[in-house]
Amino acid sequence: MCTALGVRAVSDPSPWLHLRVAKALMDGQRFGSPDPWSPFTSRAFLPTEWLPSVVAELGYQVAGLPFLAWLRCLGILALLLATTWSVRGVAGRTVSLLCAGAAVAGAWPGLTERPQLVSFVLLALTVGAWWRSAADLRPRWWLVPLTFLWACSHGLWVIGIGVGIPVVLGLALDRRLDRRQALRLLAVPALSALAAAVTPLGPQLLLTPLTYRANGSEFVQEWQATSPREPHAALVLLVIGAVVVLWARSGRRPGWWQVLLAVAAVAATLAMNRLVPVGAVLAAPLLADALQQRTGRRPEPARPAEWRGLASLVLAALVVAAPVAAHVAQQPTRVPLGLASQLHGIPAGSVVLEDDDLSGWLLWSQPQLVPVVDIRSEVYSATWLHRYVAATTAAPGWREFVRDTGARYAVLRTDSPLTGALAARLGWRTLGRDRGYTLLEAP
Known part of the structure; x- marks a missing residue:
């Protein structure tokens, strides 16, 4: 029973971050201030x-x-x-x-x-x-x-x-x-x-x-x-x-x-x-x-x-679980694999405004990009996180937040208020959609 219920495709947002951290440590990278992955952090990871x-x-x-x-x-x-x-x-x-x-x-x-x-x-x-x-x-x-x-x-x-x-x-x-x-x-x-x-x-x-x-x-x-x-x-x-x-x-x-x-x-x-x-x-x-x-x-x-x-x-x-895992877990769920090639084509060092649940996968699969936030919430200031959460709902101040991040790309849930606001009010164009996510580029 535990085998049947315990083996599934990877769906949690966190394992991607742990893989990226492990790879960085194994490559000799060390964390401190400034953070090696994001300029928006306020504490060392x-x-x-x-x-x-x-x-x-x-x-x-x-x-x-x-x-x-x-x-x-x-x-x-x-x-x-x-x-x-x-x-x-x-x-x-x-x-x-x-x-x-x-x-x-x-x-x-x-x-x-x-x-x-x-x-x-x-x-x-x-x-x-x-x-x-x-x-x-x-x-x-x-x-x-x-x-x-x-x-x-x-x-x-x-x-x-x-x-x-x-x-x-x-x-x-x-x-x-x-x-x-x-x-x-x-x-x-x-x-x-x-x-x-x-x-x-x-x-x-x-x-x-x-x-x-x-x-x-x-x-x-x-x-x-x-x-x-x-x-x-x-x-x-x-x-x-x-x-x-x-x-x-x-x-x-x-x-x-x-x-x-x-x-x-x-x-x-x-x-x-x-x-x-x-x-x-x-x-x-x-x-x-x-x-x-x-x-x-x-x-x-x-x-x-x-x-x-x-x-x-x-x-x-x-x-028994080994062949079952090989069959059901070759591909992850809840991540836009169809956008991976387009994300990889974005210039290295570009800031990307992304959905928080997607940030671990983005850090792992596109290490050349810079996330606005990521699931290491403890390293960001409460002020920055408040502004991010408000921006995702297109609340007052969202334009200023987007401007302050310097983001030229975004990968957000298609039904996010911010997705619609970026397209309708700032003229961002859609580059692709997959699994409920939309990739946008600033004009």
Whole structure:
């Protein structure tokens, strides 16, 4: 099932940017001020997702776009396996598979061809580790090198560190820790933060979780507050609600650390669309534990044969996914491939006013052109982004914005108000159309 649903043509706007970043890093390019790709930025770009980007680029050089589709399938299966391991410590096999499946379903919209998928897999491992530490009060020191790997892969590494804090605080409130035990457990997130600071990006990485959202959150939909009406968010909230109901009916008071994790799951789910998968992963072992407690039986321990069987199924699914990806993912969707030759003919260094969702593909496929904005929203000032958004709706001031960019070409959605305004009011002529996009040239 995961193979059938997980393999598809590349459709997310972001993988193109990651391929371009990886290629630049592999060629020895470095990012700083001024930005090497755009003169309109106000902050230096920090490639926080460099490791999976390089892996994707290396695979792309060998197998093309089908590798990205296969890589997404790998990530989804890895998440299912990691979440199953996370919950297997507190529940039996059947309950664990059910709860892991619910977590993957709740996280589904976020399981795209992007490095954030690595975050969700590593988060599942981290959550499982802290549940085991809560049971035996032993620190899992392997979380420190795991955080180093995570910090080289995606910006949500800070969530992994944050999971340990409510667990230790809750265990202290439950009076299960003495001073020495508490310090040993707290040493894990402390050393994990240190591990993040000694990655190739250095200590500046510690500030990026705050800086990135502050710079561009109002312009990025996935960074905005989640609507509980969204199906995936509703599913995660339903799971947490079921946990609360099971706690109430059991008559057993959950540990404070469990309560705090439930609160964290709700907060993550509602905070922003991007964090709904975080809520799903946090909620899975809570539901598994509550269901297992309902049975009144201790879960049977997982045997090596069980994990070998699951690993064999995952391996078989990945083998099947390879030819499927080669068949369905040769060409991407949601990009105007028909305009590529015309875009390539535009003089190098030309500024192009483009649709934001198309900017990653434009950076990757036409590196000789200069975008007005791109999906690295954190590197642009709020003022510039506000002017860009207003211009795309042909709001007052759009003429001045176009003039200030110096753009002589534009590739925008055909139904965009700005497309019509450029043609009707400034006399820009249409060079071509494809897949809902129009390429225009200034007179």
